[in-house]
Amino acid sequence: MTTSIKKLPDIELVLSGNGACGGCPATMALRIVGKALGPNAIMLLTPSCSVASMGMTPKLGYNWPCINITFATAGSSSSGITHAVEIMKEKGRLQGELPTVFAWVGDGGTYDIGFQALSAAAERNDNFIFFCYNNEAYSNTGVQRSGATPRGAFTTTTPTGKRQPKKNMAQLMLEHNIPYVATATVAYPGDLYDKVVKAKNTPGMKYIEILAPCYLGWQFDMPDTVQMSRMAVRSGAWLLWEAENGKISFNNPSSLIINGKKGAAPVDEYVMKQGRFNRLLKSPDAASRIAEIQGDINRTIDFMRERAKITI
Amino acid sequence: MKSVTKAYRPISWPMLGAGGDTGSWRTHRPVVDTQICTKCQICWVYCPEAVIDRKEITIDYRYCKGCGVCAVECPTGAISMEKEE
Amino acid sequence: MKAAQVIMETGTKAAALAVKSARVDVVPGYPITPQTSIMEAIAAMVENGELNARFIPVEGEHSVLAAAVAASATGARVFTATSANGLLYMHEVLHMASGGRLPVVMCNVNRGIFAPWTLWADHQDSFAQRDTGWIQYHCSSNQEVFNTILQAFRVAEQINIPVMVNFDGFAISHCLMPLTIPPQEDIDRFLPPHEPEWRLDPAHPSSFSNVTMAAEYAPFRQMLSDDIMASIPLVKQAAQEYQDITGMWDGDTIDTYRLEDAEVVAFAVNSMAAELRLSVDILREQGVKAGLLRPRLYLPFPTEDIIDALPQNAQVMVLDRNYNFGHPGGILASELKSVLYGRRNDITVKNRVIGIGGIDLTRRFMADEIRAMMDE
Numbered sequence: 071m072t073t074s075i076k077k078l079p080d081i082e083l084v085l086s087g088n089g090a091c092g093g094c095p096a097t098m099a100l101r102i103v104g105k106a107l108g109p110n111a112i113m114l115l116t117p118s119c120s121v122a123s124m125g126m127t128p129k130l131g132y133n134w135p136c137i138n139i140t141f142a143t144a145g146s147s148s149s150g151i152t153h154a155v156e157i158m159k160e161k162g163r164l165q166g167e168l169p170t171v172f173a174w175v176g177d178g179g180t181y182d183i184g185f186q187a188l189s190a191a192a193e194r195n196d197n198f199i200f201f202c203y204n205n206e207a208y209s210n211t212g213v214q215r216s217g218a219t220p221r222g223a224f225t226t227t228t229p230t231g232k233r234q235p236k237k238n239m240a241q242l243m244l245e246h247n248i249p250y251v252a253t254a255t256v257a258y259p260g261d262l263y264d265k266v267v268k269a270k271n272t273p274g275m276k277y278i279e280i281l282a283p284c285y286l287g288w289q290f291d292m293p294d295t296v297q298m299s300r301m302a303v304r305s306g307a308w309l310l311w312e313a314e315n316g317k318i319s320f321n322n323p324s325s326l327i328i329n330g331k332k333g334a335a336p337v338d339e340y341v342m343k344q345g346r347f348n349r350l351l352k353s354p355d356a357a358s359r360i361a362e363i364q365g366d367i368n369r370t371i372d373f374m375r376e377r378a379k380i381t382i
Numbered sequence: 383m384k385s386v387t388k389a390y391r392p393i394s395w396p397m398l399g400a401g402g403d404t405g406s407w408r409t410h411r412p413v414v415d416t417q418i419c420t421k422c423q424i425c426w427v428y429c430p431e432a433v434i435d436r437k438e439i440t441i442d443y444r445y446c447k448g449c450g451v452c453a454v455e456c457p458t459g460a461i462s463m464e465k466e467e
Numbered sequence: 468m469k470a471a472q473v474i475m476e477t478g479t480k481a482a483a484l485a486v487k488s489a490r491v492d493v494v495p496g497y498p499i500t501p502q503t504s505i506m507e508a509i510a511a512m513v514e515n516g517e518l519n520a521r522f523i524p525v526e527g528e529h530s531v532l533a534a535a536v537a538a539s540a541t542g543a544r545v546f547t548a549t550s551a552n553g554l555l556y557m558h559e560v561l562h563m564a565s566g567g568r569l570p571v572v573m574c575n576v577n578r579g580i581f582a583p584w585t586l587w588a589d590h591q592d593s594f595a596q597r598d599t600g601w602i603q604y605h606c607s608s609n610q611e612v613f614n615t616i617l618q619a620f621r622v623a624e625q626i627n628i629p630v631m632v633n634f635d636g637f638a639i640s641h642c643l644m645p646l647t648i649p650p651q652e653d654i655d656r657f658l659p660p661h662e663p664e665w666r667l668d669p670a671h672p673s674s675f676s677n678v679t680m681a682a683e684y685a686p687f688r689q690m691l692s693d694d695i696m697a698s699i700p701l702v703k704q705a706a707q708e709y710q711d712i713t714g715m716w717d718g719d720t721i722d723t724y725r726l727e728d729a730e731v732v733a734f735a736v737n738s739m740a741a742e743l744r745l746s747v748d749i750l751r752e753q754g755v756k757a758g759l760l761r762p763r764l765y766l767p768f769p770t771e772d773i774i775d776a777l778p779q780n781a782q783v784m785v786l787d788r789n790y791n792f793g794h795p796g797g798i799l800a801s802e803l804k805s806v807l808y809g810r811r812n813d814i815t816v817k818n819r820v821i822g823i824g825g826i827d828l829t830r831r832f833m834a835d836e837i838r839a840m841m842d843e
Contacts, residue, residue, distance in 0.1 A: 075427045082432045086445035089401030090430065092408075093449030098430040110669045114537065125400030127679040133396045135667040136674035137540050139533055140560050146523075146530030150495060150537035150545075151667065153521040157492050158543060161519065169669045187533070190526030259427050293450030293463075296428050390690040391568045391627065391665060392683075394674040 072260040072322075079105045088131025089123035093292040095256045095282035095299065096120055096203040100132075100174065102259045103201065106266035109133060111170040112151055116144045116184060118176035119210045119284075120203070144173040144180075145187030149196040156197070170270050171198035178208045180279075181217030181239050192246035192275045199269045199276040202239065205284035213287040220307070222363045224346045225287070231350040231359065235366045241377065243277040244313050250274075252312035255281035257299035261321055265312055272314075281308045289345025298343065306334030306367050309374055318378035328375050337364045399445060404431070408448030410463040414439050418460035425452035425461060469650035471713070476646040478639035481609040482548065482574050482632075483508035484646070485616035487518045488654045489572075492543035492661075495523040495534035499553040500586055501636035502576040506548065528553035532560035532573070539569040540675055542666035544620065547571070550636060551578035551592045558596065561629075565600030565691060567676055570623035570630070570661075572616060577737060578636040579824040587825020588635040590737065590789040594765070594798045596631070600691050602698055603766040605736035606634040609644040611717040615763075618705040621658050626698050628691070633765075637825065638738040649713040657712050695767050702764060720769035721776060722761040725751065729758025729778050733837060734803060735786040736762055739822055743786070745830035750837060757837065762799075770806040782815045784837045788822040796820060817843060 083104030090097040096119055113134040115121050121138050125131040139147045152171040158164045175184060180202035188200060207225050208214040215225040215232055218239065222231045244251045250272045254262040262280065269276035283298035285291065290298055302308040303324060310321040319325075326332035341347045341363060350359050394400075414425075419439050426436040428451050433442040453461040476484070482505045486494065494513070496506035512518035525531045528549050539545045549557060554575050564571050575593050579585040593603060604619060606612045612634050619630040634640065667675065679687065699720060706719035724744045726732065731750065733743045740761035750757035760776060760783070762769055777783065787797020794801060800818035807814050817840045822828045 075423045078427065080436070084432055085396060085398050085400065086431050086433050086442060087399035087401055087404045088431075089404075091449075092430075092447035093451050094430050098428060098451075101430065101432055102427075109672070112541070112667045112669065122678060123401065124674065125394055125397075125677055127392050127677045127683050128394045129400040130394040130396045130672075130674040130677065131400035132674070133672055135669055135672045136677075137537060137667055138674070138676045139537060140529070140563055143530050143533030143560070146495070146525050146534040147537035149523055149525070150493065150534030150539075151541050153523055153534075154493050154538035154541035154543035154545075157519075157521045158541070161492070163542070186526060187530045190530065193526075194524070196523075256428070293454040295449070295451055296455055390687065390694065392566070392676045392679055392687055393665060394677045396672050396674075 073263050074260060078259070078263055081105055081108060083109060083133045085131050085133060088125060090119065091286065093285055093295045094119070094123070095205065095284060095295050097123070098256045098295070099203055099262065099280045099282055102262050103266050106263050107170050107172065107270055110167055111172060112155070114139060114144060114148050114151060114171070114173045116141045116175050116179040117210070118179055120174055122210050141179055142183045143187050144175045144184045144200065145189070145191035148173045148198045148200065149191050149194065152196055152198045173198065173200045175200065175202055176210070177202060177204040177206060177218035178216045181237055189246065192243060192248050192277065195248060195274045197273055197275070199278060202279040203282045204279055205282045205287055206236070207287045209284045209287045220363065221366055222347055222350045222359055224349050231347070238370060240277065240279045241374070244316065247316065248275040248277060249315055250276040250313070252278045253308070253310055254278060255299045255303060255308055255310070257296045257303065258310065261310060287346065290343055301340045301343065304335045305337045305340040306371050307337060307340055309371065311374065317381050318374070320378070327371060334367070334371065337367055403444055404447050405444045408446060408466050410448050410450060410465055411443065412441055412446065412448065412450065412452050412461050413464050414441065415460045415462070418458050420458055422457065424455050424457060428452065428455050469652065471650060472648045474646050474648065475643045476609060477504065477641055477643055478609045478612050478634055479504040479576070479641070480508050481613040481646050482616060483512065484648060485613045486546045487512055488648070488651065489544065489546070489617055489620050489658055491520050491546045493521050493523065493538040493545045495525045495531045495538070495547050497525055497528050497531045497553065499528070499550045501578060501640045502548045502550040502553070502574065504640070505574060528556040529560060532557040532564065535571045536560060536564050536567060536569055539571050540567065540667050542663050544661040545571050546573070548574035548576065550576045552581050554592045554596060555580065558599065561596055561599035561601060564629040566687070568627035570627055572619045572623055572630050572632065574616070575631050575633045576636050576640045577633055585824040586636070588638060588788070589823045589825065593631065593633045594789050597766065600628070600695065601766065602628055602630040602695065602764070604630065604632045604763055605765055606632060606639070607738055607741040607761065609639060609646050610715065612639065613646060614709060614715055614717055617654060617658055618709055621705045622698055622701045624661055625701050626694050628694060628698060633737065635738040647715065653712050657709055699767055699769065718761065718763050720762070720764045720772045722763055723776055724759040726758035726760055726776060727778065728756060730756040730781060731837060731841060732777060732781045732783045733757065733759045733786060734783050734799065736765065736799065737788070739786060739788060739828045739833070742828055742830050743833055746834040746837065749830060749834040755838070768802055768806060773803070773806065774811055777811060777814055780813045782817060782841065784840050785816060785818045786833065786836070787818060787820050790820060
């Protein structure tokens with residue numbers, strides 16, 4: 071059973087009055103992550119919205135020790151921290167329980183510039199949690215395309231809509247044979263909380279990707295952030311799943327879609343609500359381009375359904 | 383370990399309001415109708431700013447940015463967004 | 468008292484043994500010729516229990532230094548090593564280490580830069596990192612590599628600035644020379660455990676390197692600049708105390724040979740400077756009053772010590788194993804001229820670029836070069 075809202079811990083590691091935009095889904099998610107990890111953790115960030123909004127020197131809006139490091143290196147830097155705490159503990163220079171080491175990185179720092187270091191850290195199975203908060207673009211620099219931007223979406227570097235589908239990043243991480251991979255999104259905080267707790271209690275490399283609908287980048291109304299997250303899941307554009315030691319299981323409501331118990335909502339409603347698809351909807355080939363978006367979603371659903379059957 | 387650090391290293395320290403009094407960003411303020419509110423805590427869990435008290439369902443307006451997510455998500459319609467003066 | 472141990476070892480193994488003696492905690496590494504055997508030796512020592520540390524086999528040099536920086540911020544004593552293009556690939560993170568005031572120590576085994584491809588030594592790689600805010604030593608023997616790594620940790624941890632220890636590929640890295648390993652208790656006396664006054668610590672949460680406005684940023688950069696200059700007395704003190712404890716001396720900021728009465732001064736770094744001592748002897752036999760001034764420190768540039776050491780009216784023959792593109796000649800000559808200007812107008816500086824890409828520099832060849840330069 072998913073942990074209910076009322077059972078979530080009181081503790082707040084994200085402090086009120088930080089510099090994030092109102093309605094920021096990354097901050098929303100990080101609050102839940104904080105409740106699962108607690109204070110005994112070390113946070114690593116690379117340039118992204120969360121760095122821009124965490125407070126300027128000498129002010130800090132999070133209640134963890136944090137390090138902001140070079141964009142390409144979340145994977146390797148996190149390895150440095152986790153090996154350092156482990157050896158210092160072994161040598162008796164650190165007392166108490168080992169802190170959880172976690173990277174909090176945007177989709178650019180995960181899918182694109184940070185991919186090499188992340189892949190290598192996963193291959194080494196170094197002991198930390200890598201969180202990707204995925205707002206499907208370089209939102210911090212003013213919304214440019216990333217490897218996570220879905221086909222058809224407008225960004226400032228895809229002025230007529232992106233022509234390529236996004237990577238299936240969580241699945242790529244799964245193929246690194248790491249002990250835990252999960253996807254989540256802000257509309258399902260209990261699901262996210264449980265996944266982070268599971269990751270915290272699993273030694274080795276963990277990857278959790280959180281879909282974070284950004285109202286600025288996606289161009290919808292700020293109060294609808296959670297609604298948009300929910301629609302992404304109901305349309306099948308975002309699948310909630312986790313894999314423990316390579317065995318995939320789907321979480322509600324994505325499991326219903328995968329099992330065919332409930333059809334995914336047509337993508338149209340989800341797309342129509344986002345300004346980033348506007349130009350595409352107004353183009354003469356709108357119908358075929360929406361069909362392409364739907365095709366990408368269907369293909370991923372079919373692929374993941376079949377991939378989940380492989381458990382060896 | 384000595385808990386202080388010399389100023390030559392770029393260190394920051396946790397505090398409320400690291401981004402200032404972010405309540406000043408609001409154009410609309412969420413107002414809770416306590417007659418309708420069931421204290422289900424849904425507003426609390428989705429608040430990105432951690433400004434809602436989960437027991438009393440009161441809002442810290444010093445930092446609330448007025449995003450309105452709480453009002454949209456409230457299942458009983460107990461939160462309304464009122465224009466700031 | 469235990470006696471020192473004398474063995475025959477290569478330069479890279481000397482570096483690895485210094486890392487062991489320094490009781491390093493974390494070593495991220497990635498192979499590149501001619502540095503690779505440092506990492507191989509450290510990986511083996513960690514594996515067989517000789518060195519109680521973590522070796523992290525990272526996927527590239529940029530990540531190597533990022534892992535080193537992060538481990539250092541966590542409070543660990545950290546070492547790594549690289550060469551040539553590996554060092555260039557680290558460039559961004561070099562700034563992160565110095566700006567973040569993290570006392571990482573790194574060996575750079577000097578090698579010419581791609582393109583075209585070369586495996587052999589010159590000094591373009593380390594000198595190209597001049598403006599990254601690292602302290603840079605350049606060493607001329609295996610023993611000096613060993614001694615300097617220990618001194619580097621001491622200086623780095625005293626002033627919270629990373630230190631690069633450079634030595635030549637092959638001529639030092641792969642050549643066997645006698646190596647004296649002082650007793651561990653002597654080394655422990657020289658290099659106390661690393662106790663940083665700040666680290667990433669959940670009991671005292673604080674954040675490292677948030678966005679900084681100009682009013683805060685500028686003073687951080689000024690302090691880094693000031694403290695790099697302020698490291699010179701610490702470098703001297705480290706060399707002196709290392710000598711007091713171990714009896715070994717390689718020079719402090721500079722090393723000199725037959726300099727006092729010299730009229731012609733060879734000026735160079737690394738292995739060619741070791742060979743130049745023999746060139747000086749040849750020149751003396753030929754009746755030339757020759758001497759040698761070898762900067763051990765390239766950064767901070769040992770301005771005052773050089774100005775004090777140069778004899779009156781000397782001709783200084785700067786032998787650069789690098790190019791200062793856009794200027795005639797090499798980088799060391801430019802640096803030297805800039806510090807002498809207006810202070811030692813009696814000195815004549817002449818410059819040759821030699822030994823690029825590992826061209827062999829023999830005592831006879833360099834003596835002949837210096838003689839030729841005297842006639843220019």
